[in-house]
Structure formats: structure tokens, C-alpha cells
Amino acid sequence: MAVRELDLPGGTWVMRDDVVRSPAGGVTDRLGSPAILAATFDVAVVGDALELTSRTLGLALGPLRLRVPRVVSPTVRLQESFDAASGRQRVDLTVVHPLLGRLYGYNGLFTYRIEKEPA
Numbered sequence: 001m002a003v004r005e006l007d008l009p010g011g012t013w014v015m016r017d018d019v020v021r022s023p024a025g026g027v028t029d030r031l032g033s034p035a036i037l038a039a040t041f042d043v044a045v046v047g048d049a050l051e052l053t054s055r056t057l058g059l060a061l062g063p064l065r066l067r068v069p070r071v072v073s074p075t076v077r078l079q080e081s082f083d084a085a086s087g088r089q090r091v092d093l094t095v096v097h098p099l100l101g102r103l104y105g106y107n108g109l110f111t112y113r114i115e116k117e118p119a
Contacts, residue, residue, distance in 0.1 A: 049081035
């Protein structure tokens, strides 16, 4: 489970997600609270970086669970590694739609901490 707080010009944006091992291999990242988006990723280590590439995307609309057809499903690619020069993690993420091209992307450095959940 993770909570990410991004300080943006319009204020702080909070993203909650949890990652679980997928029965079909890889990992599934469920976004939101309650989860409304789930992406299953193939996982690889390339050089000194962790790479995640989405293979399926699903939406939860109330009790309905819908898998987005691959022909219209964007591919999410994430690469994360340690940046020794800054002592922080480096991330590079892109979201590419098969028909529309690149929809979104970001890259940069970040720090994180592990906290215990309140009792």
C-alpha cells in the first residue's frame, strides 16, 4: 500500500494505491480508495532499473468490473532506479495510447519513506 502526495501548483494531490502479485504473473496495481482502476504489469530488471510494462487495464464502476480492450487500452511504462548522484530514486513514466499516441508522461527524482499504519 502506498500514499503519494504530490505538491502541485494548485495544491497537494493524493494518490492511494496497492500492489499485489498477479495470479497470472507480474503485479497488479489498484488505484484509488476504493480502487477504480487496476493495471496488471509485467516486471523486469534491466541494468540497474526496475521496469514495469502494463499488459491489461481494468475499471471498476460500482459493482461492475470492466477490462479495457487492448485495441483501445493505453500502455503504461515505468522505469525506476536509484540515482547515486542525488541519493534519490529516479522515475520515468509514460502512457501511450495505440491510436492517439503519447497521452501522459513524467520523470524526475523523488524520496520516499516507509511508515507503519496507525494501530
